[in-house]
Amino acid sequence: MGDLPPDLDRLRTLETWLALSLRRVREEIAAAEHPVEPWRAPRKPAAARAAVPRREPTPDWGISSAGIGAPVAEIHRGDCFAGGAMQPLSAERARAELADGVQACGVCRPDRVLNRT
Template identity: 35%
Template structure:
């Protein structure tokens, strides 16, 4: 059993109630579509996070002159190179060799500590 509406809450006649219902139905459709879009975007973002390859273990930064001019060794997740295009992923042995060849090390991520090459 439905409870009676408070007086004056809605118009008492069909010519005014029907457009009001159509207006709200239109808004519910728009809101439902927005909810669907947001859920789809979140699902795509989560799928992208799952498929993203892991960061490299080590990176070597190179100078603007080219990849043959090595400037510094970094850990793979160093924030200094996060958006830089001047880096190359390398393995542990290559990173250790670069440090042995006197390529500078990053003072922020301290790859020498992670590589175990501190004297």
């Protein structure tokens, strides 16, 4: 077959390209054979869904512990960027901590919301 490259490297490259092209064609055939309703988005395979790590929900309130770079503990809103690693707190617990003298974050100011009641 005179129309193929003579060396192994180019033959392997051609083989890879053909395999990828064949896979794309087969995917298009499968999509044409089983059309998806426009209101339903295609689902990822179960293996792909399982590979995505689940994130914990963002707490409403949190306390950052005192340590390196943080001289004192502070109460934060759960979405505060200044909070760093926080322990989640309920609103009642956050109010109690503020009443016991734990500082409120100067960025997110949780004391303004928690002390309204």
